[in-house]
Amino acid sequence: MTAICKTIAVHGEHLSSLLDYGADIEKTSLLGNDALSNLFDYAKNESKTSFVDPLNDEKSILVTGVKCSPETANKEFKDTRDLYPDSKRGLGNKQSRVIAIHLIQSFKETNISPIIAHKIGIELLERNGYMGVVDTHMNKTHIHNHIIINSYIPGGDKKIILEKKFLMNIRKFSDDLQKEYGIPIDFESPTKQLEKSKDSLQYGEWAAQRKNKSWKADLYESMLICSASSSSKEEYIKLLKRFGYTLAKQQRNGDLVWFNLDKTKKIKESTLYREFTDSTLRQFNHSSIHFDYLETRYSWDGRELNNIENTLRETYNIICAVANYISNSHSIAQLKSYNLEYKKSELTWASNIKGLYSVDTIKELDEKLNSVGTSISIIKKQIKDIESIKDYYHTIAEYSSSAKLLKQSFINQGGQSNLLNELYLPHISALEASENNATIAPLSSTQKRDLHILMATHPDYRIVNAQLGYRNLSTVDYFNIVKYFKYGGELPGILCNRNSFNHDMAYKNQYDFLSKKFPFAANPRQIGDCKKLLVDAGYDITKINLKSLTLADVINIQNCLGPAPTLEDTKDITSPSVNDINRCVDICKQKGIVPPMHPKDMSSKQCNIFYSWACSQGKDPRIIELQSKHINDDKAFSKSIVNLKPELQTAIRSYRNAVIKLHKIGLSPDDIDVYINQFENIDEHLNSLKLNQTTLNKQYKDLIHLKQILYFSHDLNYVYGSPNLREEFYEFKRRDLSLDNDRLQFQKDNFKKNKDKDLDFTF
Structure with a gap:
């Protein structure tokens, strides 16, 4: 029998990978015993799939192109597609075009030759005028063809539409070809054939299922387990959420829409699989009623149970007794429909699982489920947190590894290691380093929300120099703050007590802010004023290039060396924040400054101006601090290595850039090995968590399955097969018991009648 098992629409991004899959040598190689070693050598050197005919050891190609070459099919498909006018190219912007159709043609006959199967696939294309590639696979227990058909028929006037008419025609044509080659066919009605392929898959979903990476298949499996173990829709939803899924919405008709685990996609239950409906839940409601009966610790006939093992053992014995009754009183077909072996295997499995996870009672089972479910939730959160920070550590490890290799390269070429300590690195402020880190690993919207809530619950703390929306904070800052509030320890640098102020950091950040906002050159009058202030303060201005002063430098020099601001009316009616008032009061106490008015009487702008001046008092102007750093530029570095060989200059420049x-980002080259180890450790920890998650998921599904079997073991219809069969079995047991009583009574009467007779020893 032959059939097109699947009819799969192929979109543009999947065609190339599908052609590669079809030509996989591991799936299309027919191995003869004498030619096996030769084939391995051949496979290593040959890019095309082939097989060795066991009759004559001849190599034959099992990949054939019709109206195209297999090696260039992807390009030839596109060239044909491009000949079509735009109006006939597909579905436009609504969704990507179906550019190919993937047919899987399977042959049940075990004695069919791969060559015959391959010819059938080729003729299917040739007789219909299709362009395509035929690959014959023998990696399964049956031979099957993968036929990739170009949706655009050569000629530019007709496109294949994947609809009912096409499906029925291609099936009929395939069956007719099979009859021509003398292969028997078990006919099914066209309606039944079409019904089998109603749930046709997109190629992406088909490929994902083959690789066990289909989120839809995972969701389906979880739905099946939760549906079977729920007594109501509410319990079903709650249980599925424990698996990590989020309910997107519940439609008016009762249909549920679920997100996948990453919350990047969603799908309706009715779209996913038709089995998930209210009627299915109601069906399981019927079974779950008996679970409530089980929790009263009584069996189906009223006898008290001690533990799960007794329940499973009783059920096992009962189904065996029922099966014995059926085998003696009914047909073999009815015994087969009772599914004895399946029920026995389920109960045996449940008994083993019960022992594996050490659960003896329903209460222990529920506690174990809650414990495992909680652990899964915690591990999922940990994995999510680590994955959000993993890229940051990966970037650091990449930078560090690059610097380490370039350093070693410079030394291997004869460079002196002391030169590596004189790199004339540019000045990077703490604020700039923080912003650079935030660029590499910015906070997600969820992390920003969580951080806002976290800080609101800890009003005694504040984040140093946090910008609007935390845009200058990185994921690393977020985790350091969360870790501190959760486990304690050393206060992270980004965090401080609300009532404490780092005025030195504020002074540096103030200059960084001014440098970004006022990078413009100072005018001659401003330069003259600054020159006078510097001279009066005793600074040697001969070492300062006053012409290079910016407006930011002017403001900084005036704050450090000039008089207190007059705080003239700024026309600002905004009151200062409590934090602004407190920091002004704090610095006045520290430096013994008397403000012109109390900070609470200032406007917000006046308060900021006064604080900028106050925290600058006693400080050297930044231009003085940075005198030595002004020469730390590329020119100074180039001058320091001018006497090196060209290859050494290139090597040390590369190292400096790394x-x-x-x-x-505020990291030192001296700690390169530490940064590399950090990434390796975090990667190892992540893999360990994922392994634990896999183990816990299996435990959870096993325990849910155990609970489901316990439901069924107290469902009389499950145990006895049907109400009628149950009544028959009860009647049989009553008759059997009555016969046993009659037999016992007869033995007693006979014993009484003969016990007084003399013994006869006559031979």
Whole structure:
């Protein structure tokens, strides 16, 4: 019998991978015993799939192109497609075009030759005028063809539409070809054939299921387990959420829409599989009623049960007794429909699982389920957290590894290691480093929300220099803050007590802010004023390039060396925040400054101006601090290595560029090995968590399955097969018991009648 098992629509992004899959040598190689070793050598050197005919050891190609070459089919498909006018190219912007159709033609006959099967596939294309590729696979217990058909028929006037008419025609044509080759066919009605392929898959879903990576298949499996173990829709939803799924919405007709685990896609239950309906849930409601009866610790006939093992053992004995009755009183067909072996295997499995997880009672089973479910939720959160920070550590490890290799390369070429300590690195402020980190690993919207809630629950703390929306914070900052509040330890640098102020950090951040906002050159009058302030303060201005002063430098020099601001009317009616008032009061106490008015009487702008001046008092202007750093530029570095060989200059420049990447995010090249180890450790920890998650998921599904079997073991219809059969079995047991009583009574009477007789020893 032959059949097109699946009819799969192929979109543009999948065609190339489908052609590669079809030509997989591991699936299309027919191995003769004498030619096996030769074939392995041949497979290593040959890019096309082939088989060795066991009769004559001749190599034959099992991949054939019709109206195209298998090696260039992807391009030839596209060239044919491009000949079509735009109006006939497909579905436009609504969804990507179906550019190919994938037919899987299976042959049940075990004695069919791969060559015959291959010819049938080729003729199917040739007689219909299709362009396509035929691959014959023998990696399963049956031979089957993968036929990839171009949806655009050569000629530019006709496109294949994947609809009922096409499906029925291609099946009929395949069956007719099979009859021509003398292969028997078990006919089914066209309606039944079409019904079998109603749930046709897109190629992406088909490929994902083959690789066990289909989120739809995972969701279906979880739905099946939860549906079987729920007594109501509410319990079903709650249980499925324990598996990590999120309910997107519940439609008016009762249909549920679920997100996948990553919350990137969603699907309706009725779209996924038709089995998930209210009627299915109601069916399981009937079974779950008996679970409530089980929790009263009584069996089906009223006898008290001690534990799960007794329940399973009783059920096992009963179904065996029922099966014996059926085998003696009914047909073999009815015994087969009772599914004795399946029920016995289920109960045996449940008994083993019960022992494996050490659960003896329903209460222990529920506690174990809650414990495992909680552990799964915790591990999922940990995995999500680590994956969000993994890219950051990966970037650091990449920078560090690059710097380490370039450093070793410079030394291997004869470079002196002391030169690596004189790289003239640019000045990077703490604020710039924080912002650079935030660029590499920005906070997600969820993390921003969680951080806002976390800080609101800890009003005694605040984040240092946090910008609007936490846009200058990185994922690393987020986890350091969360870790501190959860486990304690050393206060992270990004966090401080609300009533404490780091005025030194504020001074540095203030200059960084001014440098970004006022990078413009100062005018001659401003330069003259700054020159006078510097001279009066005793600074040697001969070492300062005053012409390079910016407006930011002017403001900084005036704050450090000039008089207190007059705080003239700024026309700002905004009151200062409590934090602004407190920091002004704090710095006045520290430095003994008397403000012109109390900070609470200032406007918000006046408060900021006064604080900028106050925290600058006693500080050297930044231009003085950075005198030595002004020469730390590329020119100074180039000058320091001018006497090196060209190859050494290239090597040390590459190393410097790698170090600058670390320097910009506040990391030192001296700790390169530490950063590399951090990434390796986090990667190892993530893999360990995923392994634990897999183990816990299996435990949870096993325990849910055990609970489901316990439901069924107290469902009389499950145990006895049907109400009628149950009544028959009861009547049989009553008759059997009555016969046993009669037999026992007869033996007693006979004993009484003969016990007084003399013994006869006559031979």
